[in-house]
Amino acid sequence: MSLKELSALMLPAIEAELQRQVERLNQPRTKSFYEMLTYHMGWTGEGAGPDAAGKRIRPLMVLLCVAACEADWKSALPASAAVELVHNFSLVHDDIQDNSPKRRGRSTVWAKWGAPMAINVGDALFVISNQAMLDLSRSHPASTVLQAAAILHDTCLELTRGQFLDMSYEKRTNLTVDDYWPMIEGKTAALISACTQIGAILGGAGDATVEQYRVFGRDLGLAFQVQDDILGIWGNEALTGKSAASDLVEGKNSLPILYGLSQKGKFAQRWAASAISPAEVAEAAQMLINEGAQEYSQREAQRLTNQALEALQKTNPKGEAGNALYELADKLLNRES
Amino acid sequence: MSLKELSALMLPAIEAELQRQVERLNQPRTKSFYEMLTYHMGWTGEGAGPDAAGKRIRPLMVLLCVAACEADWKSALPASAAVELVHNFSLVHDDIQDNSPKRRGRSTVWAKWGAPMAINVGDALFVISNQAMLDLSRSHPASTVLQAAAILHDTCLELTRGQFLDMSYEKRTNLTVDDYWPMIEGKTAALISACTQIGAILGGAGDATVEQYRVFGRDLGLAFQVQDDILGIWGNEALTGKSAASDLVEGKNSLPILYGLSQKGKFAQRWAASAISPAEVAEAAQMLINEGAQEYSQREAQRLTNQALEALQKTNPKGEAGNALYELADKLLNRES
Numbered sequence: 001m002s003l004k005e006l007s008a009l010m011l012p013a014i015e016a017e018l019q020r021q022v023e024r025l026n027q028p029r030t031k032s033f034y035e036m037l038t039y040h041m042g043w044t045g046e047g048a049g050p051d052a053a054g055k056r057i058r059p060l061m062v063l064l065c066v067a068a069c070e071a072d073w074k075s076a077l078p079a080s081a082a083v084e085l086v087h088n089f090s091l092v093h094d095d096i097q098d099n100s101p102k103r104r105g106r107s108t109v110w111a112k113w114g115a116p117m118a119i120n121v122g123d124a125l126f127v128i129s130n131q132a133m134l135d136l137s138r139s140h141p142a143s144t145v146l147q148a149a150a151i152l153h154d155t156c157l158e159l160t161r162g163q164f165l166d167m168s169y170e171k172r173t174n175l176t177v178d179d180y181w182p183m184i185e186g187k188t189a190a191l192i193s194a195c196t197q198i199g200a201i202l203g204g205a206g207d208a209t210v211e212q213y214r215v216f217g218r219d220l221g222l223a224f225q226v227q228d229d230i231l232g233i234w235g236n237e238a239l240t241g242k243s244a245a246s247d248l249v250e251g252k253n254s255l256p257i258l259y260g261l262s263q264k265g266k267f268a269q270r271w272a273a274s275a276i277s278p279a280e281v282a283e284a285a286q287m288l289i290n291e292g293a294q295e296y297s298q299r300e301a302q303r304l305t306n307q308a309l310e311a312l313q314k315t316n317p318k319g320e321a322g323n324a325l326y327e328l329a330d331k332l333l334n335r336e337s
Numbered sequence: 338m339s340l341k342e343l344s345a346l347m348l349p350a351i352e353a354e355l356q357r358q359v360e361r362l363n364q365p366r367t368k369s370f371y372e373m374l375t376y377h378m379g380w381t382g383e384g385a386g387p388d389a390a391g392k393r394i395r396p397l398m399v400l401l402c403v404a405a406c407e408a409d410w411k412s413a414l415p416a417s418a419a420v421e422l423v424h425n426f427s428l429v430h431d432d433i434q435d436n437s438p439k440r441r442g443r444s445t446v447w448a449k450w451g452a453p454m455a456i457n458v459g460d461a462l463f464v465i466s467n468q469a470m471l472d473l474s475r476s477h478p479a480s481t482v483l484q485a486a487a488i489l490h491d492t493c494l495e496l497t498r499g500q501f502l503d504m505s506y507e508k509r510t511n512l513t514v515d516d517y518w519p520m521i522e523g524k525t526a527a528l529i530s531a532c533t534q535i536g537a538i539l540g541g542a543g544d545a546t547v548e549q550y551r552v553f554g555r556d557l558g559l560a561f562q563v564q565d566d567i568l569g570i571w572g573n574e575a576l577t578g579k580s581a582a583s584d585l586v587e588g589k590n591s592l593p594i595l596y597g598l599s600q601k602g603k604f605a606q607r608w609a610a611s612a613i614s615p616a617e618v619a620e621a622a623q624m625l626i627n628e629g630a631q632e633y634s635q636r637e638a639q640r641l642t643n644q645a646l647e648a649l650q651k652t653n654p655k656g657e658a659g660n661a662l663y664e665l666a667d668k669l670l671n672r673e674s
Contacts, residue, residue, distance in 0.1 A: 024494060029519055033501040093460065097453035116434035116504055119456055123430065123463070124497040130467060130490045134483060142479035146471060149486070153467045157361060160461040164370040167453055182366055 003324040003331070007060060010073065014059045017077040018084060019043065021132045025124060036121045040092055040109050047106040054104065057332070058195050059084045064328065065199025065213055067321030076202040078135035079148055083195050085129035086152065090159055090191075092122035097167065126156075140202065148198045155194040162186020169253045173272060176262040180255050181222075189221030196220075200315070209315050216311035223304035224332050229254035230297050233285050235336065246281040255300065256293040263291045305333045340661040340668070344397060347410065351396045354414040355421060356380065358469045362461060373458045377429055377446050384443040391441065394669070395532050396421045401665065402536025402550055404658030413539045415472035416485055420532050422466035423489065427496055427528075429459035434504065463493075477539065485535045492531040499523020506590045510609060513599040517592050518559075526558030533557075537652070549651040556645035561669050563638040566591035570622050571631060572673065583618040592637065593630040600628045642670045 001009075022041060025034040039045035042053030059080030063073040094100075095108040096115050102108060110118035133152055136145045165183040169175055196217030200210040232238055232247035233256050239246070247254045260267040267287040270276070276284050288294060308329060317325050338346075359378060362371040376382040379390030396417030400410040431437075432445040433452050439445060447455035470489055473482045502520040506512055533554030537547040569575055569584035570593050576583070584591045597604040604624040607613070613621050625631060645666060654662050 025498070027498075030498050030501055032505070033498065093456050097456060115452065117501070119430050119434060119459075120497050120500050120504070122456075123459075123500075124494065126460070126463065127490060127493040127497060131487075131494065134487050134490065137483060142483050146474060146479050146482060150468075150471050153464060153471065156464040157461065157468065160457050160464060161362070161364075161367050161370065163457050163460075164367055164454070167457070168369070 001320040001324070003327040006064065006067075006321060006324045010060055010063050011056055013074065013077060014056050014063070014080055014084070015053070017081040017132075018059075021078075021081050021085065021128050021135075022125075024128060024131065033120075033124070036109060036113055036117065037124060039112070040088060040121060040125075042104075045106075052104055052106055056084060057328075058087055058191060061192065061195040061217070061325075061328070062199040062202075064321045064325050065196050065317075066203040068315070068317035068319065068325055069200060069203025069205045069209075070318045071203040073321075075139035076136075076199065078132045078138075079198050079202060082129045082132040082152060083191060083198070085125050085132060086156060086159070087191060089122045089125035089129060090163070092118055092125060094163070096122075097163070136202070144201065147201055151194050151198055151201075155190045158186040158190035160186075162188075162190070166253055175253065175258050177255065177258050180253065180258045183253060184222060184225045185218075188225040189218045192221030192224065193217035205315070212311045212314040216308050216315060219304045219308035219311060220329055220332065223301050223308055226255050226297055226301040226304060227333055227335070229256060230294070230301065231336070233257075233281075233288065234294060239282060239285065246276075246278070246285075248276045248281050248284050249278055251275065256288050256297045259293040259296050260288045260291055263293075265291050267291055267293070301333070305329075308333075338657045338661070340664040343401065343404075343658060343661045347397055347400050348393055350411065350414060351393050351400070351417055351421070352390070354418040354469075355396075358415075358418050358422065358465050358472075359462075361465060361468065370457075370461070373446060373450055373454065374461060376449070377425060377458060377462075379441075382443075389441055389443055393421060394665075395424055395528060398529065398532040398554070398662075398665070399536040399539075401658045401662050402533050402654075403540040405652070405654035405656070405662055406537060406540025406542045406546075407655045408540040410658075412476035413473075413536065415469045415475075416535050416539060419466045419469040419489060420528060420535070422462050422469060423493060423496070424528060426459045426462035426466060427500070429455055429462060431500070433459075434500070473539070481538065484538055488531050488535055488538075492527045495523040495527035497523075499525075499527070503590055512590065512595050514592065514595050517590065517595045520590060521559060521562045522555075525562040526555045529558030529561065530554035542652070546652050549648045553645050553648035553652060556641050556648060557666055557669065560638050560641035560645055563592050563634055563641060564670055564672070566593060567631070567634050567638065568673070570594075570618075570625065576619060576622065583613075583615070583622075585613045585618050585621050586615055588612065593625050593634045596630040596633050597625045597628055600630075602628050604628055604630070638670070642666075645670075 018041065022037050025037060035044060042048055062080040062083055063076055066076040067073045091103065092109050095103055096110045096118050100108055101111045109121050133149045134145060136148060162183050162185065166187060169179060193214050196213040197210055200213035229247065232252065232254055237245040247257060261271060270284060270287065312325060312329065355378065359374050362374060372381060379385055399417040399420055400413055403413040404410045428440065429446050432440055433447045433455050437445055438448045446458050470486045471482060473485060499520050499522065503524060506516060530551050534547060534551040537550035566584065569589065569591055574582040584594060598608060607621060607624065649662060649666065
């Protein structure tokens with residue numbers, strides 16, 4: 001089976017498990033609270049559907065890693081739901097923190113129900129992720145469940161550290177690429193690394209293999225974010241400049257931007273002067289190319305991709321799921337949107 | 338040993354364990370994030386000290402229940418830290434949601450560092466509570482740790498449900514006492530119930546005894562909240578009216594107020610007309626007395642207290658810790674501030 005065929009099996013199972021988990025809030029008196037969660041998850045409300053739900057890459061990675069260890073991926077479904085719920089908890093809080101009115105083309109939870117309710121929605125998604133993880137006890141020994149839960153908790157602390165760094169950079173003007181890596185280690189790489197690591201543990205892999213899966217996830221996560229940052233400036237949507245799709249307009253702490261700032265050249269001067277408008281993105285993007293930011297970012301993305309694939313090779317992933325992991329990594333790193 | 342002497346042993350151990358847990362964020366690059374947590378916990382910043390830290394009632398209850406089961410309370414310290422961290426996570430988010438600038442006489446986290454940072458501080462306290470709970474594995478079997486963690490997670494979901502109800506009541510004018518109980522079950526009773534239940538489990542109590550400890554904690558929590566609500570209207574601070582100390586001014590969904598509204602008499606009319614100013618609290622408090630709200634609330638507090646003490650008796654709490662539990666319950670329910 002190809003990645004496509006495996007996804008066609010796994011994704012509906014992931015969605016059913018997520019719904020079963022979130023169902024915990026479907027109780028008398030809290031129906032409308034429950035609806036806030038199902039809205040965010042992309043199941044209800046205006047614009048509901050697969051586009052609103054997102055790609056469910058993280059839970060898919062968990063299950064593929066389990067299967068690549070030649071274990072039964074179905075028994076790992078609660079863990080796959082747990083990582084996706086953590087991801088969504090962080091999105092709900094992130095949208096409040098960034099004051100973002102839209103996500104995936106729909107109103108964000110805070111924009112619809114206000115920040116106080118949205119804080120609580122994020123908290124509930126977080127709680128349910130913890131509960132989902134403990135559901136592993138139905139099929140796994142208690143010590144394995146604790147090991148997986150500990151990884152998820154450590155990851156969540158990394159998420160808060162990454163989030164703190166990102167927010168604390170807003171007022172700083174002397175940022176360099178050294179400030180970039182610890183931020184995305186926390187914000188992006190930690191959770192993807194948790195997915196591959198937890199998948200390997202639930203797949204029954206030995207310590208050395210689990211460690212390689214961890215490295216695979218981390219480097220894939222870093223490469224994924226760098227690729228995202230490249231697209232955020234030179235991707236089609238970003239360059240057309242018709243909306244705030246460019247990270248230059250958003251003022252995001254992305255790798256090309258931090259690299260550009262550290263060059264202390266024309267780009268840094270332009271950046272310090274005032275916010276960049278949609279009409280100016282093409283010019284600013286060109287300045288970044290001139291100062292080497294695009295080349296540097298592409299080289300980093302390639303280096304991290306190579307490292308990720310090397311680590312994956314060392315895990316010796318088995319069968320169709322193993323091939324699908326290579327395919328998924330390739331797809332994530334060579335995407336154009 | 339009396340409650341006072343046991344507290345003198347346990348409270349410093351609780352504080353040291355809390356500090357050890359929060360220390361996880363004391364790392365390069367996130368020092369100022371760490372400081373936001375230590376500020377909230379009452380250890381650093383202006384006004385730091387025991388008054389800023391709060392009474393640590395919840396962790397104390399955990400340890401007293403363990404000791405009343407004749408087990409070693411020291412091995413339960415990570416669990417005691419976990420419940421206190423959950424309590425503090427909910428306070429930090431609550432203060433943002435309620436727009437409260439002060440807590441225990443000091444600026445709240447959001448008032449000092451802004452809501453985005455404060456959301457993240459609450460999230461981090463929540464994550465650390467999960468990590469603290471898993472530290473129980475050093476001294477307890479994995480299955481016991483999972484049992485305790487599951488109770489904490491279920492409790493946290495109840496917290497979010499209670500918080501949702503409280504916020505959703507803001508716009509409702511037809512509230513009755515039936516709306517009150519599920520709200521405080523979630524907001525107050527669930528966590529105190531988790532303390533006694535987890536304490537009993539870690540103390541090695543049998544299922545029937547654990548269940549009585551659960552009921553003891555729940556009814557104590559409910560009685561505690563009703564008592565708090567009574568003081569919020571007829572306590573010294575509330576009646577002097579010099580600040581917003583009265584729940585009448587705050588517009589809180591408290592038991593006497595909801596009882597008063599359900600009478601559809603003079604109080605309900607006055608409440609519907611406009612917000613109550615500090616100068617009017619004495620008159621509004623008298624209206625509530627005339628319409629039976631004080632008597633009803635006192636009767637409920639007494640009924641719940643009796644139920645709590647009956648359940649405690651059934652647990653057959655042992656030794657000095659057992660006596661201290663009675664003493665603590667008595668102190669909480671007969672306090673005047």
